[in-house]
Amino acid sequence: MAKGNLAIVLHAHLPFVRSEEPGSLEEDWFFQALVECYLPLLRTLEEAYNSKEQFPKITIGLSPTLLSLLEDEVLKNRFKEWVNIRLEVLESLNTDNKKAALHLKNHFKDQLASWNSCQGDLIGRFEKLQISEVIDILTCAATHGYLPLLRENPEAVRGQLKTAVREHKRLFKNPPLGIWLPECAYYEGLDELMAEAGLRYAVLDGHGLLNAYPRPRYGLYAPICTSKGVAFFGRDSESTLPVWSARDGYPGNPNYREFHRDLGWDLSIENLKKIGINEKRPLGIKLFKISSKNTSLEKKQQYDPIAAQAMVEKDAENYLKDRKRQLIKLEKSMIIEPLLIAPFDAELFGHWWFEGPQFLSQLFIKSKKEGINLITLKESLQINNQLQLCNPSPSSWGQGGFHNYWLNDSNAWIVHEWSKAGREMVNICSKGIQKESNIKIIKQAARELLLCQSSDWSFILKAGTTTGLARERINLHIKRFWMLINAIKNNKIIEPNFLKTVEREDCIFPLISPIDWKKKI
Template structure:
């Protein structure tokens, strides 16, 4: 067995895209992630756990907003119909792209059966895998708020962390020790708020460790720890680039499924309306392969699942061989076993890269043969004999390690809104304005504040995709927040039907506590 360990860390997250309207774009985001990513990942991990010759180990962050969607009964009740509609569409296409159609039909049926067998309880399945020590589950900030941009009101950062911990404990019956910091973003002093919330470790981009003070002796290949007792791991680009990059990595190879060619764009608007969709948008029905980087979307070739399978096996073996070479080289210059940290968005595996779960499966199958040992972050801390004291550098996993993707001319206006609303929430919660008669109102105001702070909407505004939806979500939560807060400040009575309507739509974080926004005395 090669000395050293490989830690694969997945970050599973969706913004709060719950919609009362069936067939909405937001609903599509969630259900596509279910059939392409979360259900296949569970299948991969459960199969590997049952195999006697495999030792699967990964760390996975499950964001509180994603967990809320997974728990939601309204969404659960719609999922089967959503899959059935796509199966019916595929039934009309068997004369074209026969291999791809049959393969996708089999995939959808398998995921639907997987869903039915557990009655939609994916949280319970993740919990069982944690009990088996196959996974270590991290939390995330409550609504994936970009914490460095919320720091003007430290209590707003604390509320993001403590709400997340409370929600995780409610669902998993144990408090999380680790956290996936949104966008791996860190600022000086964040470790104090993490420690206060019981959070003891997180992943940073490589910049966070390489520019730490003092510079870590082992660079990215061992964890560091702050004086407040919070450990940090650094992303290793050599271990991530081959899997992450669609240009230079495996996902861009010719035989893999093309993400951007979706039947929803090919069908006429009349055909879409027949299945209850009012405008052109992706259906999650993709029948073509990448073919080549220079091939236009309309000229892509039919997806061949057998050729894709052969590519997956080859790429997985290549990845393991390269990690083995890397560990052997590192071992020569280190007095402790080297540790490779490979963090990814979980949605890369299955959604963006359809073959991603197969890739993981083959890693588990071949790891012993290549002498590679998988480890979770929690276990890595347990087996590291001494951890160097360092102060991490402010950083993110955005371009260049900076914050500019979430703070630029497209979205900077939001930061002022967050600051103003956050300051008002802190004042209300710190000045004894909370009474029994308005506790429901202040709790809902807290939910609205958290929801408007989601970094996903900032990201979308910068990316330029569905910007209308992003602005709508931000402004909706802000307007609801101010209506509720002003009612408290002005001793106004809110119509119960209005409050109940907001609570029904934004039914997240049942244990949210206004005390998390209270200033320390």
């Protein structure tokens, strides 16, 4: 038996993509994530907990923006129709790939049944799993703001952190102790603001620990602690690469489902319009397997769910055997039990890699047999409470390991907008709101400021995907922020219908507090 532990950490996040229009691209993002990732993940964890043969333990970060979408009644009311439209499309298909079509129909029906069983209350299901100690739920920055690029105004970082903590407490009754820092990005002094918000631990990319001062005695294989009382864990690339890499890892296996071949690209515009979609885009209906790496999309072979399941079992066993060898090797040079940290975006499991939830299930089934102890970050700190005192290195898990993916020619213009708006927010909140009627306005301005700071839009501008949508979102929230702020500055009466529209569309963070942006004396 290997002496050591494995902590699987998932980061569940979507930007605030609430849309007033049914059938929008933003709505598709959310509903596809529900049906492919979050509902299957919940079922996997619940079934594992109820089984005497499985031993589920994971840490999962649920971002405040994702939680706001999960809580939204308008979106909840649209989900069933969205799924039923996909079922109708599958029923009407005249395809030779009947095995894959039937499998996908059953998948949609299973997720809809899972949704109906809790009346769409996924937050309540996550809470029950946390109470049962199956999962440890982390928060994230309020809108996934890239914190190192907001540091010019420390109060802007505080606003991201304290709003997140307040929202988490509202939904889960208790404040979070851990946080998934957006993009695992860290800068010197961030730990002080984290501690001020009551946050006690987070995950960094490997070099955040390896380049810490002084150099950690156990490298990545034990958490460190700063003088502010905040612990940091380091990502272990050996434990993540086999799952993370589509090229070299398990998700690229020829038997697994192809992500990019979607019926939405194959159907004609005429057929798409019949289901209320006016442009070609993914529907979440995928019937082909990856096949060989050199196979073009139009020549992909039919997906075989039975062959895929057999490969999942094999890959899960291989993954655990490799972790066992790794732990046995590490324990020879450590006087404490080594800890492997394997963090992933949650949507890898189900959305990007359709078989991902099955893979997790197999890990829960096979871990004890292989002598691997699955553990949450919170539990690991309870076991090992004497941590080496170190200062982490500035870092992120983005390309290049630092900030260049969120600060480059495609998106650097946003940083100036954040800084300018952040300064104004701090100035107004520090002076205090004189008129009671302005309190409602400044709260909405705070929401708009947070929403424009989402790192998702910076990422999209760099990636070059839906750049029009990203620019539209950034500019919309910045414009609304300044309209609200200028109404306060110039003592103007804001148009009631405008405020009602903005509050309806950007209905997030009901307990937001402008005090978080007040400058400390």
